[in-house]
Amino acid sequence: MGIMGFLRERMGKILAFFIGLALLAFIVSEVVRSGGSFFRDDSNELAVVNGEKVPYDKFNEKLEQNSAQFKQQGQSISPQIASYLQETTWNQYLSQMLIGKEIEKLGLTVGDDEMSVMIGDNNPDPQIARQFADQQTGQFDRSKYNQFKAYLQSGKADPAQKEAWHNFVVDLIEAKKATKYMTLVTNGLYVNSLEATDDYEAKNKLVNFKYVSLDYASIPDAKVTLTDGDYSAYYDAHKAQFKTPQELRDFEYVTFNAAPSKEDSAAVKLQAEKLANEFKTTNNDSLFVQINAETKAPLAYQRKGSLDPKLDTTMFSAAKGFVYGPYIENGSYKIAKLVDSKTTFDSVKTRHILIDLASAGGEDKAKAKADSIKKLIQGGKSFAELATTFSADKGSAVKGGEIPSFDANGVMGGGQGALVPEYYNAAFKANKGDILVVKSQFGYHVIQVEDQKGSVKLVKVGVVDKPLTASSKTQTVAYSKAQAFLASLTSDNFEAEAKKEGLKSRTAEDVTAIASGLPGLDNARDVVRWAYKAEKGDITDKVFTVGDQYIVTRLTEIKPKGTLALEAVKKQIEPMVRNEVKAKQLKEKFDSALGGGASIDQVAQKVNSKVVPVENIVFANPIIPGQSAEYKVIGSVFGSAVNKISKPVDGTQGVYVFVVNGFTNPPALGNAVKQKEQIGQALLQRSQGLVLDALKDNAIVKDNRAKFF
Incomplete structure (x- = not known):
């Protein structure tokens, strides 16, 4: 009774203890499973390099800088470009970290x-x-x-x-x-005389030989049976080739097309035709474009050659108010209207004096200084002398402020770049001889219009575009098919169900954790994220949307960092393994033909092939004419004696037997200095990349980028 009483009195505390212990165990297991830490916040940990954390915010700051520089070049950032910039930035960041540690060890400084x-x-x-x-x-x-x-x-x-x-x-x-x-x-790189001589001979020593070959294609694949021993032998001999610097994943997937149907296209075209009629009668073309166009663009005068090809041949001969379309271009129905046309100068010649805001002491002072210089010029002062004295644009100042002639878009002659819009717009609106004060991003310009030449026709065209998109009905039908397919899947019937439904199963191999796309799919980042959370054999628990496609996928392989197992590369190496088995059969055929000291011609006759002569081959360029590069064969040729029939050599295309007719040695290398310099220069060009590769190979890197991007 005493024990029961004890338990009754303390049952609440005991239950609370065990419930708390169970909750703690659950939380810890989840943290361990997700790779996190219960006692620290690793939400900002992009990577760990040799024990040193890489904060996400620091890395992202560098990534944004690189992205901004890319945008400044006038390029848009697609998912593929974003992935490229991220990978490039990561390599830069990692290289700087690794080299930084080496610099720190050596105590290198800048005084x-x-x-x-x-x-x-x-x-x-x-x-x-x-x-x-x-x-x-x-x-x-x-x-x-x-x-x-x-x-x-x-x-x-x-x-x-x-x-x-x-x-x-x-x-x-x-x-x-x-x-x-x-x-x-x-500075530690050195090329000795022996290396220089070897390189010289590899590029200049010639060999003439004859060969007989039996191609691997002469044996049908169906007649070759591959054993586990064949795979193992090839794998063991080439294991170094199967080392991966990062984890990779393979998966198969099927797509369900939700692209616009014929009915969708007809509906959008009908809408565009209605807009075309309204565009003809509107009194405010600019407002009409801004309200109805998917791509908002201000109306501006343009010269011939700057419009879309379909419009360029039409609008310059059309009357004001002419409407062209609807026509389809780049996935949209478009309607174009000639809003206005005019004839203006072909080019304008100016000179200027630039007053920089910083050197002038602010905007107000810069403006006052520019106005003062304008008055001096109007009063008869020399423009060239004032430009030499006051202009911040020293390149033109030494020429009296002169700059090359430019067209209506500000493009200067001779490919010398373009002017800012404020400058060239003001110059084209002015009259010859006018003196203007114009502000731009560089400061205040005092501009004198010296000449206006030629004439060119410009047109102002308004374009309304309506993207060709799938209707909700089209999307619903495709999505329903994808959902039905997903519901029919089990762990081992993916390919069978795809075949049953008439679907083509695609394979994505060696996908990295930060990949942005898949074969035929540009922005499939969500699919890749799923693949790196899944286990081998897992089927996605939802239908992914990628562009106008719905995706269902199954993870087929996880390839961890390091040397891949035989099973992971078995499919990849199958063609090479088959060729090795064929090579054994072809070598046996050659061995039989070589019996009894036969000549090369007799060997060819016995194997039902022909003798092919080859002349003037160098070791440095191991290509047999009419064949591919045959490194092993050419290496064997240069290591053979003259007039001696070789043993069978398995190459890239097949098995070869050859006989060397003779070698032509180049003149002796009298002075190896130039040869050493050439080799040294090649080593120098490769050295930086090789150093970085060596540092990366020896680094212990935990890469968490897939969690952030």
């Missing part, structure tokens, strides 16, 4: 004197020279650089610009350290 030279006025680092190059000459503009440094030191400097400059200088220092490290490595 104050070196730093003053790198960012000095006389001979700055090439990156600085490029940033402050004259737009006309491409040469470093020292005055522009000095103005920028004075601006940074002033109290008016933008904090963001100061921080950007600081980061730029830090990057220069790190790059200089990396250069020092690579110099230490490359």
